[in-house]
Amino acid sequence: MSEKEKEPLFSKKNKKLITDPLSENNPVTVQVLGICSTLAITVSIEQAVVMSLSVLVVVALGNVVVSALRNLIPDRIRIIVQLVAAASLVIIVNEVLKAFMPDMAEKLSVFVGLIITNCILMGRYEAFAMANKPWPSFLDGIGNSLGYGWILIVVSFFRELFGAGKLAGFEIFGNSIDKTGLYAYGYMNNNFIILAPFALFCVAIVIWIQRSVNKNLIEH
């Protein structure tokens, strides 16, 4: 490596790789990728966190693997190679969850397996990792999965709080079956919020807020 190419690990450019996907180039709200799992698993914060971590592992490590091999991968089969990287990491994550968090694995059911089809993954592998060195690719993977993760956590916060009256499993409004706390005064959980369509509204509201704050994102 020549002197000219050397740059600090967290140079301005590298920091931007992490911060950009959090807001201006968010994979969920701006690129509208990974919506399927955003709708499906955001009923509780716990699920959202585990899902985000799984995606983080798959995107960050996958980016590193693809980036390290980028000069070796034959062009004609590059998409398949990327898919193999994604699929094997997803299987490993799934097996680890099954072994160490069996209840969570059961709740997330097919959605961990479906990370393979999450467009964020292939998008990052093909658009970024194939053209960049491993370290920036790793940061890019972290940035994008955090961008995905915070949307998931925000959506699940509202869905769990108003749909089930809980946060991360703790009863916030009291117990809905024993009618304690707020429930004693006739408060009821909104069952609609548990259903997937509400997640769509929730994501839409986040997009709305984001675009009113950052006018650059509005398309004409």
Place this chain on the structure above:
Amino acid sequence: MKYDKNSNSYTFIFAIILVIVVGAALAAVAVGLKPIQDANGVIKKKMDILGALSIESTRKNANEQYDKYIVEEECIVLDANGSPIAGSDAFNVDIQKEFRDKTLPAEKRQYPLYVADIDGEKRFVLPLVGKGLWGPIWGYIAIKSDMTSIFGAKFDHKGETPGLGAEIKQAFFYDQFASEAISENGVYKQIKIVKDGSGTQPFKVDGITGGTITSKGVEEMLDRTLKVYVTYFETLKKQQ
């Protein structure tokens, strides 16, 4: 050595090496984690058996609770005619595997029976397995000490439609089975899963709207399995 990245031979060699490396890595992970996953499966099974008996358990205390309530020595395995098979290990009979096995005739299937002792009262738990709309469904039924009525039930499924067939997992459905009789005057009688809302009548249980095939699957699995156990219970009653 300079090689042409886009030649056919390079592409083939790259693909072959990739597949071997990835295959070996995945196999290693799967084999390495198998014992832990199997242990989780055993605990889940114990929790399900305890669940049918309305005993709350967590992954942490399932083993302990199971040992406390289930009388291991009295658990037996029945054959398709309802007679006990000597020297068999009830807990490790995999009825799902036997059910899937097309080469195994139905009359060769085994029927495990778990016996629980809850504060001096005997209860029996029997496992069920059947077919839903999309895949396997299974459950556990606990029978009261009179051996003629159900104490509690629990069902689960692999991939029934959420909101429809998947509702068999919910308490509102399986709670209907409590106190339902399985035989009348010593003769087996089928519990029907009905659509017309007459589920409160004896030998009838309300099905799930929009989950007809799953409900029918539950009915079929109950019918096929309970028959065998009722034969055994009746012989047991006569001996007493």
